[in-house]
Amino acid sequence: MTDRRRTILEGAARVIARRGVRGLRVSEVAAEAGVSTALVYYHFKDRPGILRHALAFIGDRADRYTSAAQEPTAAGPEDPRERLERMLLLEFQDLPEVRENSTAWGELRAHSVFDPELREELATAGAAWAAEVAELLTVACPGAPGPAAGAAAERLTALLEGLSVRWLSGLVRQAHARELLRAAVRLEVDRLAATIT
């Protein structure tokens, strides 16, 4: 990808974070990137094209920071439950990049209620994420039945998104959202552990 394209997509990501997917105006993306609207069309054909590339761009960045969380830390061996908590809590950070990602993801979800075309992509990404969480849950609770871990993962990811929108709209403070999510992880892990013994 050329630098110009990247610059425009970065601008688009900021605009999505500020106005939402539905509030995105091509002229605002151009202004944000410091180029003319014609150039945006030249590189991305039309508004859906801009949106498609911007969302892919944002998704790539998200993969980068969530998979980084999977790596073992320098601090030595870590409790699997702590690793799961750390991974999920990555969504609640006050970094511009993370806010942009969370905002875009929430918009995608909300928009999918009215736009069936988005659902397939959303279902794939969501299933992959839930599977990752379920995997970490079974590592934390070896021997836990697969369906139980799957259901727990679905609840945790749905809860995370419910909390995410509250955080992004300023209805709960970041620390509180993190605390609620952490408590939910412990609840689910304890419950899974209890099904074994």
Next chain:
Amino acid sequence: MTDRRRTILEGAARVIARRGVRGLRVSEVAAEAGVSTALVYYHFKDRPGILRHALAFIGDRADRYTSAAQEPTAAGPEDPRERLERMLLLEFQDLPEVRENSTAWGELRAHSVFDPELREELATAGAAWAAEVAELLTVACPGAPGPAAGAAAERLTALLEGLSVRWLSGLVRQAHARELLRAAVRLEVDRLAATIT
């Protein structure tokens, strides 16, 4: 409120459920209600005015059907936990009115990320709802500490909204969403009960 105003707001509720808050067109509201666009402006001043009244209208309807669930059933005395489950599960019904309400509520939430003006109203309604859930939780678990019940209520309402958007966009079936929510209620109630003994 006059009949005409009510007719227009009912139309607006259907349009919001079909197109979303951002997708609402005044002309479509008018067509849905079977009146001219000018009449819509006459009664509600401008687009934000239509939106404001429509969302209040929808909120009132939601109050009506959720508070109805609080009443004792003819079937006799009911477990408090079951009453809580029943109340929360009301959000997952395939009735047009319920879908409209859930959709509009989800839209309100999603939109509030970008529109600070919506937050106050949302905070009030959300707090009242969470308080109701917390109250039922303490009835189910007498002696449970207030803050613990409050946190459980926040998790349950956030989870419900996370599941709601998945249901409305067809990513999970209704029965599955209900099952996940019911399991979460039991998890939270059991946990609260354990803090006492």
Next chain:
DNA sequence: GTCTATAAAGCGATAGAC
């Protein structure tokens, strides 16, 4: 109160010069 007709503005998209 309700309508038809239209003004005014916003926005996606393109033409054509450089």
Next chain:
DNA sequence: GTCTATCGCTTTATAGAC
């Protein structure tokens, strides 16, 4: 590749008759 200028459609909002 990049810009300025503009076209054309959509949508909000109002004027004025009834």
